[in-house]
Amino acid sequence: MQNIEMIRMQINYLVTQAHHDIYTLATLSDTSMKPQILQRLWDALSTIQFLSEWLANQAKTSYPILPSQSSYPVPSGNLNQSPIPPITPSPTLPIAQSNQRTFTIGELATFTGKNGRPAYIAVNGIVYDVTNNRAWAAATHFGLIAGKDYTQEFASCHAGQQSILATLPVVGRLV
Amino acid sequence: MSKRIVINPLTRISGFMEIDVTIDQNQVVDAKTKGNLFRGFEQMLVGRSPFDAVYFTQRICGICSAAHSMASSHALEDALNIEPMEQGNYLRDIIHCCEFLQNHIRHFYQYTVPDFVKIEQNSLFQTDHDDFRLPKNMNDRISQHYFDSLKFSRLAHQMLAVLGGKAPHNHGVFIGGITTQATAEKVVHIDSILVRIARFIDEKMIPDVYDIAHFYEDYFRMGGGYGNLLTYGAFNHYKELGTLYVDPLVSTMGSVETFDESKIQEKIDYAYFKSITNSNQPNEEVTEPDMDKEKAYSWVKAPRYKGLPFEVGPLARLILSGAYNNGISAMDRTIARVLETKKITEIMKILLQQLIPGVNVQKKYELPASSSGRGLLDTTRGALGHWLKIRDKKISFYQIITPSTWDFSTRDDQGYRGTAEEALIGTPIQNPDKPAEIGRILRSFDPCMSCATHVYSPGKQVKTIKVF
Amino acid sequence: MEGQILPPESLTNEAIAERLTSTALESLKKRMIKKKPLIYLELNGCSGNIISLLNGQNPDFEYMLNSMVDLKYSNSLMAAEGEQAIDKLINAMDGEYILAVEGAVALKNNGLYNIIGNWDGKPLTGLQAAKMLGERASHILAVGACATHGGVSAAKPNPSQSVGLQRVLPDKNMIKLPGCPVHPDWFLGTLAHLLLYGEPETDNLDRPLMFYSTLIHDRCPRRPFFDRGIFAEKLGDKTCLFKLGCRGPVTRVDCPTRQWNGHVNWPIGDNTPCIGCAQFGFPDAMAPFISYDTTRVVKNE
Numbered sequence: 001m002q003n004i005e006m007i008r009m010q011i012n013y014l015v016t017q018a019h020h021d022i023y024t025l026a027t028l029s030d031t032s033m034k035p036q037i038l039q040r041l042w043d044a045l046s047t048i049q050f051l052s053e054w055l056a057n058q059a060k061t062s063y064p065i066l067p068s069q070s071s072y073p074v075p076s077g078n079l080n081q082s083p084i085p086p087i088t089p090s091p092t093l094p095i096a097q098s099n100q101r102t103f104t105i106g107e108l109a110t111f112t113g114k115n116g117r118p119a120y121i122a123v124n125g126i127v128y129d130v131t132n133n134r135a136w137a138a139a140t141h142f143g144l145i146a147g148k149d150y151t152q153e154f155a156s157c158h159a160g161q162q163s164i165l166a167t168l169p170v171v172g173r174l175v
Numbered sequence: 176m177s178k179r180i181v182i183n184p185l186t187r188i189s190g191f192m193e194i195d196v197t198i199d200q201n202q203v204v205d206a207k208t209k210g211n212l213f214r215g216f217e218q219m220l221v222g223r224s225p226f227d228a229v230y231f232t233q234r235i236c237g238i239c240s241a242a243h244s245m246a247s248s249h250a251l252e253d254a255l256n257i258e259p260m261e262q263g264n265y266l267r268d269i270i271h272c273c274e275f276l277q278n279h280i281r282h283f284y285q286y287t288v289p290d291f292v293k294i295e296q297n298s299l300f301q302t303d304h305d306d307f308r309l310p311k312n313m314n315d316r317i318s319q320h321y322f323d324s325l326k327f328s329r330l331a332h333q334m335l336a337v338l339g340g341k342a343p344h345n346h347g348v349f350i351g352g353i354t355t356q357a358t359a360e361k362v363v364h365i366d367s368i369l370v371r372i373a374r375f376i377d378e379k380m381i382p383d384v385y386d387i388a389h390f391y392e393d394y395f396r397m398g399g400g401y402g403n404l405l406t407y408g409a410f411n412h413y414k415e416l417g418t419l420y421v422d423p424l425v426s427t428m429g430s431v432e433t434f435d436e437s438k439i440q441e442k443i444d445y446a447y448f449k450s451i452t453n454s455n456q457p458n459e460e461v462t463e464p465d466m467d468k469e470k471a472y473s474w475v476k477a478p479r480y481k482g483l484p485f486e487v488g489p490l491a492r493l494i495l496s497g498a499y500n501n502g503i504s505a506m507d508r509t510i511a512r513v514l515e516t517k518k519i520t521e522i523m524k525i526l527l528q529q530l531i532p533g534v535n536v537q538k539k540y541e542l543p544a545s546s547s548g549r550g551l552l553d554t555t556r557g558a559l560g561h562w563l564k565i566r567d568k569k570i571s572f573y574q575i576i577t578p579s580t581w582d583f584s585t586r587d588d589q590g591y592r593g594t595a596e597e598a599l600i601g602t603p604i605q606n607p608d609k610p611a612e613i614g615r616i617l618r619s620f621d622p623c624m625s626c627a628t629h630v631y632s633p634g635k636q637v638k639t640i641k642v643f
Numbered sequence: 644m645e646g647q648i649l650p651p652e653s654l655t656n657e658a659i660a661e662r663l664t665s666t667a668l669e670s671l672k673k674r675m676i677k678k679k680p681l682i683y684l685e686l687n688g689c690s691g692n693i694i695s696l697l698n699g700q701n702p703d704f705e706y707m708l709n710s711m712v713d714l715k716y717s718n719s720l721m722a723a724e725g726e727q728a729i730d731k732l733i734n735a736m737d738g739e740y741i742l743a744v745e746g747a748v749a750l751k752n753n754g755l756y757n758i759i760g761n762w763d764g765k766p767l768t769g770l771q772a773a774k775m776l777g778e779r780a781s782h783i784l785a786v787g788a789c790a791t792h793g794g795v796s797a798a799k800p801n802p803s804q805s806v807g808l809q810r811v812l813p814d815k816n817m818i819k820l821p822g823c824p825v826h827p828d829w830f831l832g833t834l835a836h837l838l839l840y841g842e843p844e845t846d847n848l849d850r851p852l853m854f855y856s857t858l859i860h861d862r863c864p865r866r867p868f869f870d871r872g873i874f875a876e877k878l879g880d881k882t883c884l885f886k887l888g889c890r891g892p893v894t895r896v897d898c899p900t901r902q903w904n905g906h907v908n909w910p911i912g913d914n915t916p917c918i919g920c921a922q923f924g925f926p927d928a929m930a931p932f933i934s935y936d937t938t939r940v941v942k943n944e
Contacts, residue, residue, distance in 0.1 A: 032840050039857070053867075142924055184728060188719075299722065300722040343691045
């Protein structure tokens with residue numbers, strides 16, 4: 001249940017931030033800051049709402065916990081990027097128990113997200129499921145298409161942001 | 176003694192245009208119109224998903240983006256063998272009507288009026304010439320309408336957005352019609368705006384154009400040109416309504432016949448392109464750019480119908496539909512644009528009455544491995560054509576001939592000038608140092624050089640730029 | 644307006660731009676602020692941003708012209724033409740001015756792919772004008788996708804070798820307003836902020852936070868469908884458009900609350916995916932705009 005713990009941490013963080021923002025607003029002299037602080041408050045509230053709905057859903061549907069999510073570290077920084085794991089419709093999830101499945105680059109290439117296939121990508125030898133990842137609409141991401149190894153692209157665009165990978169379901173290893 | 180006049184930039188148009196005329200004894204004896212920016216859309220489109228063409232081609236032009244979404248979705252329907260439901264046609268054509276209203280109101284008040292009316296509210300409207308003839312009260316009234324009109328062109332775009340999501344560059348027009356459904360709320364939203372726009376046209380815009388025409392009567396004798404008229408048809412082919420405006424027709428020397436798309440050719444004798452032949456069908460491969468070519472002076476190719484240059488646009492449509500018979504001149508063109516604005520409100524009213532709420536016209540479309548299609552229709556400035564080919568489910572060829580390509584074409588091997596070039600020939604120039612006539616005549620065509628020059632492939636090196 | 648706390652959401656449609664603008668106008672009336680000269684330069688693009696600007700409602704174009712700026716140059720709107728128009732442009736450089744640029748800078752053949760006029764009998768390229776005017780401007784606004792990063796003008800294979808304005812003015816600060824086109828409020832609200840308070844707070848990509856702070860996805864009214872995995876399979880459906888290619892999850896801008904053309908609608912409201920037109924990288928990084936082969940029907944919630 002590490003996921004739940006992560007959400008709890010995040011809500012705590014957002015609430016602390018909101019307390020601080022309210023305090024700042026109450027003592028604010030420079031009114032030009034007001035819209036930004038209100039904006040942040042609004043965003044914090046929205047995120048809290050999303051998180052609480054997710055928790056409620058979890059409780060209601062006894063969502064199966066993916067094996068991958070226990071074996072990777074919880075993101076620590078970057079909390080206001082709201083690293084919510086994608087909520088995958090469970091009946092159509094193709095992955096089974098194991099994250100030890102192996103993929104050749106040729107096998108990986110068939111997971112393009114098209115025609116009902118899931119969308120997989122590989123980074124540093126690990127194959128991730130991005131089918132319902134929000135940054136991978138239509139199984140494409142800033143001009144990249146699913147089914148490929150993006151180790152280099154990840155390193156150049158998301159240096160120091162390993163936490164992104166931690167939010168992705170792992171489906172196996174690239175051999 | 177002949178003298179050259181170069182005007183660059185010709186302002187108050189969409190895009191960049193240079194005009195280079197020779198005058199002899201204060202009369203224009205030669206004229207060349209040149210486009211001054213190139214983006215190469217036809218090259219950009221190759222390799223993209225065919226579905227993306229509808230949104231992508233809109234970016235050719237900020238003032239007539241919906242026109243390109245119309246032609247593009249028609250071309251895709253042809254290639255995918257899809258026949259839209261009639262409700263889809265109605266909804267899509269209503270969006271197109273909104274663009275006509277926005278475009279014509281802005282072209283008349285923001286682009287044309289400052290040619291004839293001295294707007295004194297702001298230094299932005301200081302002019303080079305002083306040929307302003309309206310009595311002061313009339314001048315002041317129309318000056319105020321320059322600003323009043325902004326509300327109505329904006330509202331025209333608001334109607335467009337109600338069905339199209341946003342404007343410019345709408346999302347609503349697509350294969351099959353549009354992406355949203357009529358609801359009572361949307362219909363009354365649009366209708367309530369339409370009533371106000373129609374009232375503005377009746378009470379302000381039409382009187383304004385006739386007042387201007389009265390004091391600039393000489394412009395009924397300027398800017399005529401060859402007098403060949405062409406339309407691909409507008410607001411026609413409805414199953415139950417028939418033709419609300421005009422069918423595909425051409426008129427040469429006053430004799431009218433049905434338009435036949437196989438008679439269109441593009442000539443490149445005086446454009447910066449090389450090819451084995453200097454004349455191609457629109458669905459043939461795009462010619463190679465070549466700026467070193469002898470005699471060439473423009474990126475705009477020369478579309479011809481049966482070998483002749485043609486005028487397209489509101490005046491051509493009104494005359495071919497039988498609704499106007501005063502003549503062909505710069506002032507007739509401007510009056511026709513205003514009268515057509517009213518006509519469009521009437522067409523839109525009829526289309527709105529046909530809507531059935533809640534009909535979703537969209538389907539999940541599949542691409543053929545290979546195919547080809549074309550979409551030809553009249554838009555604000557006249558005849559617009561998109562031709563495309565699909566190979567391996569990607570765009571392998573895209574060609575666009577815009578209305579301004581027809582009106583601002585280069586000359587050809589038969590010695591014909593482009594339509595607007597010819598319209599300038601013989602124009603008397605009162606003051607060659609401050610020539611008001613040239614800009615007024617060219618703007619009567621509503622040039623969209625964003626459209627006319629953006630679409631053609633660029634070349635290697637600009638060899639010479641002619642200056643004084 | 645003084646001392647009033649603005650509810651962040653319910654009024655945002657018109658709130659930020661209108662509030663800033665009306666405050667600016669009040670200050671102008673009290674002669675606290677002097678109208679500043681504005682040069683509006685159109686370069687390699689479709690001139691769609693100035694058309695969008697004419698759609699401004701609060702303020703509208705007349706307001707802007709009469710009460711906010713002295714518009715010194717605009718190819719689309721000024722009455723002068725030819726060399727007299729270019730003279731006005733050159734003369735405006737003598738004083739202080741704000742420079743707004745729409746369209747990309749075409750680099751090919753030394754900029755000759757985009758000639759904006761004749762100056763002293765020679766062609767003045769967009770490249771020359773951007774550098775010359777940019778160097779001397781007190782503030783620079785890059786307006787629309789083409790100006791901020793090349794946009795559609797720089798789409799593959801980029802035949803005119805177009806780039807964003809910053810590339811030819813690498814050392815100048817500029818405020819970037821991506822969007823295809825820009826929303827009139829994003830432009831006019833930023834302009835009002837400049838007149839009232841100076842440069843607005845921006846993110847690390849120079850976008851004003853007051854408009855570009857939040858992902859579309861995080862305020863999307865269809866977000867509950869995404870969270871429950873209910874996806875549209877064709878345009879026109881009322882559910883989440885993610886599987887069709889919606890770029891809302893990677894696009895930071897306030898379309899869901901602001902909406903367009905008098906705040907009446909927006910692309911997702913029109914049952915179509917966001918194509919990320921206000922995100923850097925548009926259009927190539929946001930393509931394909933529409934895909935049908937990644938959709939799946941989820942029968943059970």
